[in-house]
Amino acid sequence: QKEVEQNSGPLSVPEGAIASLNCTYSDRGSQSFFWYRQYSGKSPELIMFIYSNGDKEDGRFTAQLNKASQYVSLLIRDSQPSDSATYLCATLGDGGYQKVTFGTGTKLQVIP
Amino acid sequence: DTAVSQTPKYLVTQMGNDKSIKCEQNLGHDTMYWYKQDSKKFLKIMFSYNNKELIINETVPNRFSPKSPDKAHLNLHINSLELGDSAVYFCASSQGGLGSRPQHFGDGTRLSIL
Numbered sequence: 001q002k003e004v005e006q007n008s009g010p011l012s013v014p015e016g017a018i019a020s021l022n023c024t025y026s027d028r029g030s031q032s033f034f035w036y037r038q039y040s041g042k043s044p045e046l047i048m049f050i051y052s053n054g055d056k057e058d059g060r061f062t063a064q065l066n067k068a069s070q071y072v073s074l075l076i077r078d079s080q081p082s083d084s085a086t087y088l089c090a091t092l093g094d095g096g097y098q099k100v101t102f103g104t105g106t107k108l109q110v111i112p
Numbered sequence: 113d114t115a116v117s118q119t120p121k122y123l124v125t126q127m128g129n130d131k132s133i134k135c136e137q138n139l140g141h142d143t144m145y146w147y148k149q150d151s152k153k154f155l156k157i158m159f160s161y162n163n164k165e166l167i168i169n170e171t172v173p174n175r176f177s178p179k180s181p182d183k184a185h186l187n188l189h190i191n192s193l194e195l196g197d198s199a200v201y202f203c204a205s206s207q208g209g210l211g212s213r214p215q216h217f218g219d220g221t222r223l224s225i226l
Contacts, residue, residue: 032210036155043202043217044147044155088155092210100157100168100210 003027006089006103014111019076021106023089026070027099030091033065033072038105039085048074079110115139118203118218125193126226133188133221135203141216143167143209144186146178147202149220160210161186168210198225 004025013019021035035048050056050063050072062075072091076083086105093099116137125131137144145168146158159178160168166178175191190197200222206215 034210038153038155043204043220044149045217046206046215086153090155090157100170102155102157104152104154 003101004089004091004103006087006106008104009107010109011106012109012111013079015079015081017079019079019083019108019110021074021076021087021089021108023072023074023103024070025072025089025091025101027091027093027101028067028070029093030067030070030101032092033063034090034092035061035063035074036088036090037085038088044088076108079108081110081112084108084110116203116205116216116218118201118221120221121219122222122224124224124226127193127195129193130189130191131193131223132190133201133203133223135186135188135218137184137203137205137216139205139207139216140184141205141207142183143206144180144183145204145206145210145215146186146188147204147217148172149200149202151198157210159186159188162209193223193225195225198223 032051036044038044048063050065056063060077064073088105089103143162145160149155161180164180177189180186200220203218
């Protein structure tokens, strides 16, 4: 069983719509959760970080965390073609050396 | 000025060789990272140093050894290269721990093992 699961997509949404990207994780000890964006052929970019249950908003991005359901999501409001990229979910566990686990990413396509 | 620079950008070598990838950041950040992204685009964090101290040490073969001579540099040395080491290796830095933003990435080093 994969530790961090994401639908690989592609997820296609029309421009201006809300894109909803989902991630589930198996390690209940996970403490923090991250969303990275990666354009094709480019370096990843950390766009969101959340560690408390609930919502965290940053501009058009909202991260949602539900630790009881082991679920974290990323909502992108007013999606733009420039949001087309692969979005990677990652979890940070706890321990002497912090364990970081990535999902395989969801490819998002925003259709003009 | 490049914030996080890695050298070389491309590295083609034969199995069994030893190679190093260098990373330098001029942002004054206290934390640096090495990530590996394989051919299927799966991203994995390998190591993280905070002020020259190792804080993240994922399960990677001990053929991989990071070295941080100072907080602006984090080099990656790989012994006895294997075919499975072929990947893009990204260096990154941030001020503070893993959740700190912005986290600046280098352009990546594409390692190909023949």
